[in-house]
Amino acid sequence: MALATYIIGQTPFPEFTVVLMLDDLQIGYYDSTTWKVVYRTNSDSKYYDEEQSDADTVFCDMYFDMKDRAFHLKDHLNHTDGVHVHQRLVGCELLNNDKPGQLHYWDAFGGQNMEEFVFDIEKRAIQIKMPWVVAWDQLKRLHKNFMYENVYHPICIKTLRRYLNIEKNNVMRKVKPRVRLMRKTLTDSQGLQISCLATGFYPRHINLTLFRDGQPVDDDQITGGEILPNGDGTYQMRKNLVISAEEVLEGHNYNCAMKHLCLDNKLGITFDAECGPGSFRLFVVITVVVLVCVAVPIVTALINLRRKTHSAGSVTKKSESHFISVPM
Structure with missing residues (x-):
């Protein structure tokens, strides 16, 4: 899961941050101060360059998309100037036999759920669960389908498999209450x-x-x-x-x-x-x-x-x- 936060207005925090989670274990962090992802693995990992490239591809695109979306939502909801927070939770899952599952997506603005959808990899299409507050036109929808099928979902599954292998002793353990x-x-x-x-x-x-x-x-x-x-x-x-x-x-x-x-x-x-x-x-x-x-x-x-x-x-x-x- 990637929890991204975009902030409109002046705060002591970075304008854009992403916390990357494997189940409930934090495995990475990214923000608009350095534009670099910091993983739990050492920086000299053989996957370091690939991980940085994947982060630049996904998180930079997410930054511009959330920034544009946040200002649209601000105007749509008639919010005045000040601090406003737009958050996005995106995640993928592995099913039995290591089969890639769906990609889930939730958007919230000002603490209120605004949009929700699932990208179905078998149907290769977005299935809307909560209607868009600010609707996409057909061209943007086609672009989103292409990005989720060919960029976001493959990178998410690849990262999930890699860190599940690295952290399996942590995330697969069972401790009785x-x-x-x-x-x-x-x-x-x-x-x-x-x-x-x-x-x-x-x-x-x-x-x-x-x-x-x-x-x-x-x-x-x-x-x-x-x-x-x-x-x-x-x-x-x-x-x-x-x-x-x-x-x-x-x-x-x-x-x-x-x-x-x-x-x-x-x-x-x-x-x-x-x-x-x-x-x-x-x-x-x-x-x-x-x-x-x-x-x-x-x-x-x-x-x-x-x-x-x-x-x-x-x-x-x-x-x-x-x-x-x-x-x-």
Whole structure:
């Protein structure tokens, strides 16, 4: 993926920048200050001259196209003078058996999605998903088709294959999440805040859901939910839910469900209404569905799970936070 940014107006930043990503790993950077691309590989790489030539071809053309487009959009939307930002995200993909996939394209101006299309390499044509704000004429459309078929898509696939080979140990790794359940008493209301934290996972795609009595909690009741980087190249996500003192007494069951590429873990947290709001019992139910990672023997998993559950029960009496690490 190449994320390009063109800025209209005076800022301390370069007028035009491009960040080149392989999945969620940054592999290159380019801007209008030096007009040179900086890759993660050494500058004496045997591909250095070719990479610089490809960057000049793609990014320079992108610069002039985005500059022209940005001023058209500015006038079309009746924006006044000042700072305006036009961004473009373009990317290609490799399918199974190393087969080149489609090329995707998104344009945004002022933080609003403006245009979107897919270049289908088999049909050799642009398929529009969001209508153009400022339409192309037929000649420009033919030019765009030619450039995406013969220049952009081939260079993108070539770069993808090269850096996938170089960085495969990074982008293909799988790191299972650790899940932490925490509670905090709210002194002003005598309610509680439940926090569900998944951390240390890779890749970054994860689904973390909070449930009340088996039903998903509405998003407007939850805070957090952003995927944030850790310092070691893994990621974390935290979701928080505030429970009033009245809700605690009602004895609802609250669960945190997590889905990741390797594992599907479910953690349940229950408050016992009969014992009052000071009571806190943690019940852990872990369901492991191995999708990509190597499975371990069932007996070993059960033994480790029993140890983990016994350890979590002992910690409950001393601490209000719990780590669950699922064995592979």
